[in-house]
Amino acid sequence: MSAPVSTLDDPDLPPETFDNLVGRLRELRQRAGSPSFSELTERVRAVRVGRGAHARESTVGRMTVYDCFRLGRRRLDVPLVLDIVRALGVDDLGVQLWSDWCGHVLSGGTALRVARLGLEASASPEPSLVGRADELRLLTVIEGPAVITGMPGVGKTELAIQALRTLLDTDMMSDVVVVDLREQLSQGGAADARSLADALARALDVPAEARDAEASVIAAVADATAERRIGVFVDDVSELAPLEPLLRALRTPTIVVSRNEAEQAPWLRLVELAPWRDEETMDYLRASIGADRADSEPEALQGLAAATGGLPLAARLLATRILQRPQWRLADHLDELDERDTAPDGPLRASIELSYAALDARAQRLLRLLATVPSDGLDTAAVGVVADARAEVRGSTDSSTLSQASILNALQEAQLVQRSTRATLHPVVRSFAVSRSLEEDTPAERRAALDRVLDLYLRRGWAALENSYPDAFERTRSGAGPAAGVADSDGSAASDGSGDSDGSGRPEDSDASNDSSGNPGLKPPLGDGGAAEFWRTQLPVLIELSAAVGGRRPEVPVEVSELVAHHLDVDGRHRTAERVHREALRHAEALGSANAIAVAAHRVGQSLVRMGSPYARAELLRAQQLAEHAGNDELVLKASNTLAILAAQGGDLDEAALRFEQAVTAAEHGGLDHFAASLNDNLGIVLRRLGDVEGARTRHGAAHRIARDRGDEVAAGVALVNLSDVEVELGDFSSAADSAREAVRLTEHQAGLPHAYALTNLALALAGLGDPDAAAEQHGAALNLAESMGNSSLVASVRNNLGELHGQAGRVADAAGHHAVALEVAEGSANAHERARALLGLAEGEIQTGQRHLAREHLESLVTGSSSAAPETATATPQLERARALLAELDSV
Numbered sequence: 014m015s016a017p018v019s020t021l022d023d024p025d026l027p028p029e030t031f032d033n034l035v036g037r038l039r040e041l042r043q044r045a046g047s048p049s050f051s052e053l054t055e056r057v058r059a060v061r062v063g064r065g066a067h068a069r070e071s072t073v074g075r076m077t078v079y080d081c082f083r084l085g086r087r088r089l090d091v092p093l094v095l096d097i098v099r100a101l102g103v104d105d106l107g108v109q110l111w112s113d114w115c116g117h118v119l120s121g122g123t124a125l126r127v128a129r130l131g132l133e134a135s136a137s138p139e140p141s142l143v144g145r146a147d148e149l150r151l152l153t154v155i156e157g158p159a160v161i162t163g164m165p166g167v168g169k170t171e172l173a174i175q176a177l178r179t180l181l182d183t184d185m186m187s188d189v190v191v192v193d194l195r196e197q198l199s200q201g202g203a204a205d206a207r208s209l210a211d212a213l214a215r216a217l218d219v220p221a222e223a224r225d226a227e228a229s230v231i232a233a234v235a236d237a238t239a240e241r242r243i244g245v246f247v248d249d250v251s252e253l254a255p256l257e258p259l260l261r262a263l264r265t266p267t268i269v270v271s272r273n274e275a276e277q278a279p280w281l282r283l284v285e286l287a288p289w290r291d292e293e294t295m296d297y298l299r300a301s302i303g304a305d306r307a308d309s310e311p312e313a314l315q316g317l318a319a320a321t322g323g324l325p326l327a328a329r330l331l332a333t334r335i336l337q338r339p340q341w342r343l344a345d346h347l348d349e350l351d352e353r354d355t356a357p358d359g360p361l362r363a364s365i366e367l368s369y370a371a372l373d374a375r376a377q378r379l380l381r382l383l384a385t386v387p388s389d390g391l392d393t394a395a396v397g398v399v400a401d402a403r404a405e406v407r408g409s410t411d412s413s414t415l416s417q418a419s420i421l422n423a424l425q426e427a428q429l430v431q432r433s434t435r436a437t438l439h440p441v442v443r444s445f446a447v448s449r450s451l452e453e454d455t456p457a458e459r460r461a462a463l464d465r466v467l468d469l470y471l472r473r474g475w476a477a478l479e480n481s482y483p484d485a486f487e488r489t490r491s492g493a494g495p496a497a498g499v500a501d502s503d504g505s506a507a508s509d510g511s512g513d514s515d516g517s518g519r520p521e522d523s524d525a526s527n528d529s530s531g532n533p534g535l536k537p538p539l540g541d542g543g544a545a546e547f548w549r550t551q552l553p554v555l556i557e558l559s560a561a562v563g564g565r566r567p568e569v570p571v572e573v574s575e576l577v578a579h580h581l582d583v584d585g586r587h588r589t590a591e592r593v594h595r596e597a598l599r600h601a602e603a604l605g606s607a608n609a610i611a612v613a614a615h616r617v618g619q620s621l622v623r624m625g626s627p628y629a630r631a632e633l634l635r636a637q638q639l640a641e642h643a644g645n646d647e648l649v650l651k652a653s654n655t656l657a658i659l660a661a662q663g664g665d666l667d668e669a670a671l672r673f674e675q676a677v678t679a680a681e682h683g684g685l686d687h688f689a690a691s692l693n694d695n696l697g698i699v700l701r702r703l704g705d706v707e708g709a710r711t712r713h714g715a716a717h718r719i720a721r722d723r724g725d726e727v728a729a730g731v732a733l734v735n736l737s738d739v740e741v742e743l744g745d746f747s748s749a750a751d752s753a754r755e756a757v758r759l760t761e762h763q764a765g766l767p768h769a770y771a772l773t774n775l776a777l778a779l780a781g782l783g784d785p786d787a788a789a790e791q792h793g794a795a796l797n798l799a800e801s802m803g804n805s806s807l808v809a810s811v812r813n814n815l816g817e818l819h820g821q822a823g824r825v826a827d828a829a830g831h832h833a834v835a836l837e838v839a840e841g842s843a844n845a846h847e848r849a850r851a852l853l854g855l856a857e858g859e860i861q862t863g864q865r866h867l868a869r870e871h872l873e874s875l876v877t878g879s880s881s882a883a884p885e886t887a888t889a890t891p892q893l894e895r896a897r898a899l900l901a902e903l904d905s906v
Contacts, residue, residue: 030545031089034118038094039082045101050079056100057093077801091115112220143300144293145172148284152176153185158260158267160253160275163286165441166326169270170248172286177246180266189244189266190216194251205255210234213245227258235262244268288323291315297325301332306343313343320350326439330368333427337371365445368427375400376423380430381454382462384446387561388554389437391466396421396436398465460565467562467569470555473547474576480544482579548580556593567600571609578616582623591620611639611648622655630659646683650676654692661699670699690720690728694735701739710739730759731767737774746781753778769798769807773814785822792818809839809847816854825858832858849875849892856899869903872896 028034042048048056054075061073073093081094091112098111145168152159153176161169177189192212207227213219214230217237238245244266250256253275260267261280277283289297295318299307307314321327335346349367369377379400383391386399400420424430429442438446450459559573574597581590598613615636621629637652657672673696680689697712713736720728733756740749753775760768776791792815799807816831836851838844852875859868875896 028114028118028545031118033545034089034094034114035082037114038097041098041101041103042082048101050075050082053097053100054078057096060096060099074797074801080801089115089118109218109220143297144289145175145286148172148286149176149179151282151284152268153179153183153266157280157282158263158269159282159284160250160269160271161284161286162271162273162275164288164324165439166324167286167288168325169286171325172284173246173248173268173270176268177244177266180244186244186266187242189246190238191246191248194247194249206231206257206259209247209256210259213238217241217243231259231262234259235264239264246270289321289325289328290323291318294318294321294323294328297328298332298335301329302335306335310343313347316347317343317350320347327365330365330427334367334371362441362445365429365442368429369445369449372423372427372429373420376420376427377449378454379420380424380442380446381450382459383430383436384438384443385450385454385459386463386466386558388466388557391436391554392551393421393436395466395469398469399462401462401465463558463562464566467555467558470551470558471569471572471576473551474555474573477544477547478576478579481548548584552577552580556589560596563596563600567603570596570600571604571606571613573597574613574616582619587620587623591617591624594620607639607643608645608648611636611643611645614639615648615652618652619655622659630656633659646679647685647688650680650683650685650688650692653679654688654695657695657699661702666699666703670696670703673699686719686723687725690716690723690725690732693719694728694732697735697739701742706739706742710736710743713739726759730756730771733759734767734770734774737771737778741774741777741781744781746778749778750775750782765802766804766807769795769802769804772798773807773811776814776818780818780821785818788818789815805838805841806844806847809835809844809851812838813847813850813854816851820854820858825861829855829858845878846890846892848878849890849896852878853892853896856896860899860903865903865906869900872900872903876900 594616601609618632640648653676661669693716697709701709716732737752756771772795776788780788812835820828832854839847856868856871
C-alpha cells in the first residue's frame with residue numbers, strides 16, 4: 014500500500030484512492046492521541062447529538078466506526094467520515110477540506126482536470142477574432158447552452174474565450190470554470206455527464222455528501238453555478254450526447270467546443286464556425302504585423318491571405334514568422350509559401366512547415382519523433398526520453414546545450430505543441446511531423462524512440478505494482494521473466510522452464526536512479542505523481558504503447574498483461590482486462606510459448622467470468638487444455654477450481670463436486686498444498702449442498718489441517734468456520750464450539766464476514782450445549798458486525814437465530830421482535846430462506862399466545878412464497894414442511 018500522505022502538511026494534494034484517504038484518517042487519529050474505537054464512537058455520537066440529530070440518527074456502532082479505518086475499502090460513508098474527523102478535533106474549515114478529499118476519491122478514474130479559467134493566461138491575441146461578430150453575438154446574447162463546431166485550426170477555442178470575456182465584462186456572470194477534455198480524449202476516454210459533473214463539483218467546492226449519485230451531483234452543480242452566477246466552458250468534446258443531462262440542467266452561460274460535428278437540438282445553440290474570407294484574413298494580418306507594413310505590399314498581402322485558406326491558426330503562424338523576420342518582404346514570405354508542397358492539408362500544412370523550418374535542429378528532431386509515438390498523454394519526463402539527450406543530431410552544427418524542457422518550450426511557443434501537464438499535438442501537426450520523420454529519421458531511430466518511452470512506462474508500471482500491491486508484486490517477482498513464465502491474475506507465477514528471460518521490464522533489473530535510457534540522476538521510475546497517478550493516467554498510455562510494438566516485440570503485450578492483471582481485477586475494469594489479455598494471448602501465440610499461451614487464455618477466461626459472460630466456461634476449458642499441454646499443473650488446478658465454481662453457481666452440483674475432487678487429488682499429488690486447502694473447502698461446501706454432511710465435515714477438516722500446517726491463518730480460519738457450521742448441523746455441539754472458538758480467534762483481526770460467521774456458529778454451538786446467555790452474547794456480537802458491514806443477509810440470519818434462541822427459552826415477545834426485524838430485512842433483500850425462517854418463527858410464537866389467525870396468515874404467506882419461487886429453489890425445505898404441518902394442525906382444530 015502507498016504510505017499515508019500527511020493530512021495536515023499537504024492540504025493541496027488530494028488523496029487519489031480509498032487507501033490514501035484511510036491512511037490520512039489513521040494519521041489524524043494518531044495525532045489526536047489514538048483514542049480507542051469505543052471512545053471514538055462515543056465522540057461521534059456526541060457530535061451528532063450536539064448538532065441536534067435525533068437519537069436514532071445519532072446512533073452508530075463501534076464496528077461501523079472501525080470499518081472507516083480499514084484498508085481495502087471500495088465504498089465510503091462520507092457523513093460518518095466527516096463526523097469522525099469532527100470528533101478528532103478538526104475545525105469547520107478542515108472538515109470542508111476532508112469533504113473535498115472524499116469527493117475526489119469518490120470520483121475515482123472518472124476525474125477530469127479542472128481549473129478556474131484565467132482568461133488572460135489562456136486567451137489568444139484579440140485580432141484572431143476578426144469577422145466573428147455574428148457568432149459572438151449568438152454566444153453572448155441568446156440564452157441556453159452553446160456548442161461551437163468547425164474544422165481544425167478555424168479558431169473555435171479563441172471564439173469561446175472571447176465570448177466568455179464579454180460575458181464577464183458585461184456582468185452576465187461573475188466567474189467561469191473551464192474543463193479541458195483534451196487529456197481525457199488522448200487516453201482513449203470520453204467524458205459523460207457524471208464525470209463532468211464530478212469535475213465541476215470539485216472546482217465549485219460542492220460538498221462530497223451531494224455527489225453520491227449522478228442526479229444529485231448534476232442538481233448540486235446546477236444550483237451552485239446559478240447561485241454564484243458562474244459560467245461553464247468545456248473544451249474539446251468528442252461526443253455531445255453523453256453530456257446532455259448536465260448541459261440541459263445548467264442555468265448559467267455554458268459554452269462547449271466540439272471537435273466533431275454536432276446535431277441541432279431545440280435546447281441547444283449551434284455555432285458552426287467557417288474559415289475567414291480573404292478580406293478578414295488581411296484585416297487580421299494588418300492588426301498583427303502593423304498596417305503600414307501590410308499595406309506597403311497589397312498584392313503580396315492578398316496572396317498571403319489566400320495562402321492561409323482562411324484558417325486563423327495558419328494566419329497566426331504566418332504572422333509570427335513575419336514578425337521574426339523584419340528584413341524579409343511580404344513577397345518573400347509569399348514566394349516561400351508557394352515553393353512548399355501544400356498537400357495533403359493545404360495552407361495549414363504549409364504554415365506548419367514554415368514554422369517547423371524556423372526551429373532549432375534539436376527541436377525539429379523532438380517534434381518528429383514525438384509525433385511517431387502513438388500517444389498524446391506523455392508527460393515532460395517521457396518527452397525527454399523520446400528525445401534521448403545522449404543522441405547526436407545528424408547534420409547539426411548547433412553547439413548549444415538546450416535542455417529538453419527548453420526545447421519543449423520552443424515547440425510550444427511556435428504553437429506546434431499544446432501543453433498543460435502533458436504534451437499534445439494537433440492532428441495536422443502530427444501528420445506533418447510523421448511525414449517529415451519518414452523522410453529524415455531512420456526506422457531504427459523511430460523504433461528506438463518508441464522503445465525508450467515504452468521501457469520507461471514499463472518501469473513505472475512495475476514500480477506502481479510494488480507500491481500499490483506489494484503482495485502481488487512479490488508473487489510476480491518470484492516467477493520467471495514475462496517472456497518465459499507469466500504470472501496468473503492472482504499473482505502466482507508459472508514457468509515453462511526456458512529460463513532465458515530476465516524480466517527486463519521490472520525495476521529490480523536496472524538501477525532505479527537511472528531513467529530508461531540510462532541517464533543517471535533523472536526521474537525516479539514513478540515520476541512525481543506516484544502509483545495512484547500511474548494507474549489513473551499513465552496506464553492507458555502503457556496499454557497503447559504495448560499494442561504499437563507488439564508486432565516486433567511480442568513479449569511486451571504478454572508482460573503488460575502480467576503487470577496490469579491484478580490492478581484491473583481489483584479496480585473492476587474487467588472489459589479492459591479482457592482486451593489486454595486477448596492481446597497478450599495473440600502475441601503469446603506468436604512467441605510460441607506454450608505456458609504464456611495458457612496463462613493468457615486463463616486470464617481471458619477469468620475476465621469473462623467476472624463479466625458474467627456465457628462464453629467463460631468454453632474459454633476456461635480451452636485454458637485448462639493449454640495448461641495441461643504446457644505442463645503447468647498449477648494453472649490446470651486454477652482452471653479446474655474456476656470451472657467447478659461456475660458449475661456450482663449454475664446448479665450442477667454433481668459436476669462441481671467431480672471437478673473439485675479431481676483438483677484436490679491433483680493438488681495433493683503435485684505438492685501444491687497452497688491450493689489443496691481452498692479446494693478441499695470448496696468441495697466440502699458442495700458436498701453439504703448435495704446432502705453428504707459427513708463428507709463435508711471430512712473435507713473442511715482436511716482444509717483446516719493443510720492451512721494450519723502451512724501457517725496460513727486466514728485459510729485455516731475460513732475452514733474452521735465451515736467445519737463448525739457442519740458440526741452444528743450434525744449435532745456435535747462440543748466439537749462445533751471448539752472449532753468456532755478457534756475460528757473466532759483466527760479471523761478476529763479481519764473483522765469481516767468470516768469473523769461474523771464464526772461468532773454465529775459459536776453461538777449456535779453454545780445454544781446446543783445449553784448455555785443460552787452465552788449464545789445470545791455471541792449472536793449480539795455477530796449482529797453488530799453484520800450491521801456495520803451492511804450485510805442484509807447476515808443481519809436477517811442472526812436476527813432469526815436470536816428469535817429461535819429466545820423462543821426456545823420461552824421469551825415469546827423477544828423472539829417475535831427479532832423475527833419481525835428479520836422478516837423486514839429479508840423481504841427488502843429478496844432473501845427467500847431467511848424470510849421463510851422469520852415467518853415460521855412468528856407463526857410458532859403466535860400459536861403459543863393464541864393468535865391463530867395471525868399464525869395462519871404468516872404460514873400461508875410462507876407456503877405461497879415458496880410455491881412461487883423459481884423451480885431450482887422451490888424444494889421441500891424444513892421450514893416449508895413445518896409450515897404445512899402447522900397449517901394442518903390449525904385446520905384440524
